[in-house]
Amino acid sequence: IDSWVVTASYDISGSADITANWARHVAGGSQFGDIGDDMTESSGVFTFPKTGIYMVHHTMSGRADGTGGRSYIGMRQYYSTNSGGSYTTTSSGYSSASSGTDHFVGSGTVFYDVTDVSTHRIKFNVETSSSCKFFGNATNKNTGVTFIRLGDT
Numbered sequence: 001i002d003s004w005v006v007t008a009s010y011d012i013s014g015s016a017d018i019t020a021n022w023a024r025h026v027a028g029g030s031q032f033g034d035i036g037d038d039m040t041e042s043s044g045v046f047t048f049p050k051t052g053i054y055m056v057h058h059t060m061s062g063r064a065d066g067t068g069g070r071s072y073i074g075m076r077q078y079y080s081t082n083s084g085g086s087y088t089t090t091s092s093g094y095s096s097a098s099s100g101t102d103h104f105v106g107s108g109t110v111f112y113d114v115t116d117v118s119t120h121r122i123k124f125n126v127e128t129s130s131s132c133k134f135f136g137n138a139t140n141k142n143t144g145v146t147f148i149r150l151g152d153t
Helices: none
Strands: 002-006 010-012 015-017 022-024 040-042 045-047 052-064 070-080 088-097 103-114 121-128 132-134 144-151
Touching (some): 052 070, 070 103
Antiparallel strands (some): 002 022, 002 144, 010 132, 015 121, 040 045, 045 121, 052 103, 052 132, 052 144, 070 088, 070 121, 088 103
16 A cells, blocks of 8 residues: 655646656654555656556545636546556546636546556546646645555456
8 A cells, every 4th residue: 555645736727747746645644654565656657566456546636726617627547558658548537616716626546457567657647627726735635646456466
């Protein structure tokens, strides 16, 4: 089990990979923990420590930033089996906002069969119809991801 958070809030309009401010969800207290081997992350791309069946759950939260509503605000999982040569969208968790100051949340969960740790990768992307602020925090999991290895492949 390994949990990661985005540590700083950021503004976005459109679509972008989350490439910075990732940290293991352990800052601020000993109540956070993990079990087994840890995921590794570089520029927003995560690699798996061991083959197996993994459950990956992402969550996002934030606020519409500006006037008017947002027809969509989402976070997606992108998965690669060829060392990041190409990625497939495997989960999309979307929300919306009816006014420019509404808060939003969204999440998604996927089960992966990681058969080769040298080639399987995962990254996360956010997408909005108009400007939004995604909340980040080192101790409170506003936007982040949990990896759980369930068993052997």
